Amino acid sequence: MEYFFYCRDKQGVGDLRWEMAEEHWAFMDRYAEKMIARGPTLTPDGEQATGSMHIVDLPDADAAYEFAFQEPYYLAGVFDEVLVRRWNNTLGRTMWEFAGGTAGHRRFLILAHGGPTRIADRDVTVEENRRYLADACSEGLIAHGPLLSEDGADWVGTASLVELPDRDAAETLVRQDPFARAGLYERVEVHDWRFGGRPAE
Structure with a gap:
């Protein structure tokens, strides 16, 4: 099952996001083979992150919940809002x-x-x-x-x-x-x- 995640940052968490980056990447390494797309959303000047987007192929809703809410940025308090939706990869590629x-x-x-x-x-x-x-x-x-x-x-x-x-x-x-x-x-x-x-x- 393919899932879409968009996690919106709180205001003023740029330093915390940077401090947690290695833990975030290590967590995402566990899903590398199932990742369809990933990346931060940005301010218009490209200088600051405003959120994180991931599209991942996961076995079920429990796995999607773990992906969203055991993620280091979430646990550290970087995110203000987490959107989780089922998704369908109409292009069939990453x-x-x-x-x-x-x-x-x-x-x-x-x-x-x-x-x-x-x-x-x-x-x-x-x-x-x-x-x-x-x-x-x-x-x-x-x-x-x-x-x-x-x-x-x-x-x-x-x-x-x-x-x-x-x-x-x-x-x-x-x-x-x-x-x-x-x-x-x-x-x-x-x-x-x-x-x-x-x-x-």
Whole structure:
């Protein structure tokens, strides 16, 4: 089962985050073979982390709970909020298989939270949404998939990792998304993001 995690930092925890970095990386090393994507969200200038995003293939909800709440940053008090959702890897690959890396482009996490209107109530489908993103930013689509309820039965949003020229391009991508135009999103977050992992020595 694939799970999406977004952990939002508290204000003023930059020093604590740095102090706990090695413990965080050591914890994540245990999941290296199951990791689909990972990395911090950032302030627009790229200087400070604002949260941590991970997408991981895990056996069940208990394993997802352990991943989220036994993580060293969480235990140390770095995070203000932890979002855990089932996810579906529609591209069928990891971020390390992404062939992009266009000079001057930036990377973003687009986290779209579904509202009370169900997909079945609108003339729009998950597949249509996926095709739109593939057409709109085929070379910049790093990872993409629906956020799902705990049992995996219900759509509750969308999470995408994209590489685009700038934030304006990311926000345009969101506005033209078929789900957004159909009113299915309650709110959408666009975060600056970068590939994560232990720095190369």
